[in-house]
Amino acid sequence: MHPKAEKEDEAERASDDAPCTVQVAVHTPAHSAIGELLSYRSATLLAPGTLVRVPLGQREVLGVVWDRADDTAAQAPVQLRAVAGVLGGVAPLGADWRALVAFAARYYQRSLGEIALAALPAQLRTLGPEQMARRLRRPATQAEQANAIELIALSAEQESARAQISSKIGPFLMFGSTGSGKTEVYLRCVQELLQADPAAQALVMVPEINLTPQLEERFVSRFGAAQVVSLHSGMTNPQRLKSWLAAHSGQARIVLGTRMAVFASMPGLALIVVDEEHDASYKQQEGARYSARDLAIWRGHACGAKVVLGSATPSLESWHASRPPSPQDPEGGRYLRLAMPSRIGAAALPRVRRVDMGQQPHRTVFSAPLLAAITERVQRGEQCMVLLNRRGYAPVLTCSDCDWKSDCPHCSAHQVFHKIDRSLRCHHCGFAQRVPRACPACGNPDIVPIGRGTEQLEEQLAALLAGVQRADGSPVRIARIDADSTRAAGALQSQLAQVHAGEVDVLVGTQMIAKGHDFRRVSLVAAVQPDGALFSSDFRAPERLFALLMQAAGRAGRDAAWMAERGAPCEMWVQTYHPTHPVYEALRRHDYPAFAAQQLTERQQASMPPFAFQALVRADARTQPVAQGFLTAAAEAARAAALPGLEHVSLYPPVPLVVQRVAGVERAQMLIESSSRPALQHFLAAWQGVLRSTRADPVHKGLVRWLVDVDPLAI
DNA sequence: AGCACGCCGACT
């Protein structure tokens, strides 16, 4: 956990112009037969980190000159090809960036080149030398200076957090309830840092692209547009290159972004903020499955930057890592916990109301008390939010006569009924078709939706509130925000603007509306049927549900002055068949610490994370037996070879994934668990080669791919 | 991953 590559005198080495061999990282796939680094001839000794173009087979690709990987470097072919050219004008990537890339590749079981090249803007690969030179000559945007903002005094809690971040080393876990002003603390820390050191840079990450505009707005208005760049996958390639170059050159002092930004080259990096650190979006779910939050911790440690994680509902991993020292545990955790329990302006947390759906008429969607509460709010001119984590109209259609269901032909999942365009759509593979006029199996024209999604909720709510009038006598306005309604570019921003402008009375949506957006006039938030997560097979489901409901509750009553004027507390409604479940009890008291303590006790007793370390190996194949057979064979080969670390590692039998077939591919996975992270790492590293040779065995013909997920979020 | 080479079906 401490590479801190010593600063070599790169300039001196680069000036040596004897012809020599250089090691280059290129974009090779994870488990290809090509080794980690390729050797090339060069007329001059190139400094590690230099961007070069090198010939590879029939094409020419971008590569990064790497430090000689100790001299066990496989004897290269006799005839080395020559480096085709150096990308002029771009400084070599620093030793700390290379150390981060090397660590991520090792830890997440991917090739160095894959991580390194994926961390660079795509245009570096495609632009020719002339285009590149032109790009570099382009003057940086001359933006206006930051507005001299009258800074509002920090609350005592905010000030205490700021002071501790300023004076201690960290890493820090800022545990601040929604509305406690975490962002203002980030801003002050960044400000202090930039003022103290003219070369310092700060990296601030948020979980979703959707949240970057409002963050950018706050940072730009405080620091000026010249200092701030964004880095996320919603940007065009030219924009991304521009931001990346600004960060790499040190010209941009602040980089805002999503998980990919953790790999930004920042020579002056001195502070990393991970906002909403519990959010699952920080874990990449395809390709290299890295956790940007965990890499941020590692990177900060390696390069001496402070790291601040922030959340109102921290991940249990971070909560556990920030436990204070106690008599039984004099060391405590590695992180320093900073608590900010109060809402700014003394705005009260919403009152939580549970409706026991067992007491309601069968198949009730909106219970009478909830409907009455919504009606009352709307009549008073207030806004309500209704949360349902399922888009579409109904999750499945079925025939009333035979047992036909709208199953996806390519996946082991139902196709979801979307009434808006009368389509059936599979949310796993995207396969879509028109709703049949009659049952495809028996011809019965009576096919009916089962269950409900946001579309149906919107429709039912409209019917239920049809007779209700707003204060001025006009009808109630209902809107829906989910992945379907926001597909078009800019749709989310314009829909949010409508809500902010007060043009919507009741907003229906998926968890998309629970995250971060600041709805100032919302006085009621309702979760219509959140119970699904209570009895999920995924041991992290309660944690996620609690975070989602807390976050949703945090949408209500954010405007303290308005709340005071209003005179009544905001409300968070939960319709449930299990009103006394510990998750809801903890929610009612807004008591994350109690919830976390209870969950951690369970996890400890069951030896689950954060008290154990896990990895998944997944196999995709034409048939389920092939997928499972590959995993079984690889596990047996590991045992037969007595791989290092094996004695401290448990390999579980392969099982099909919950959705076992997607787009015609059968999927199975195997859980690997250990109480020791190093043992798990040793084992996985050694197993990599075994997995590769197992795959080569023709017995496993039909295997499509295999992949390793270290520290998986869902099992 | 690309991009070759290589051996079997429907078109000018």
Next chain:
DNA sequence: GTCGGCGTGCTC
């Protein structure tokens, strides 16, 4: 008779 399907194989 060619154009083109994607099934193995290689890239310093």
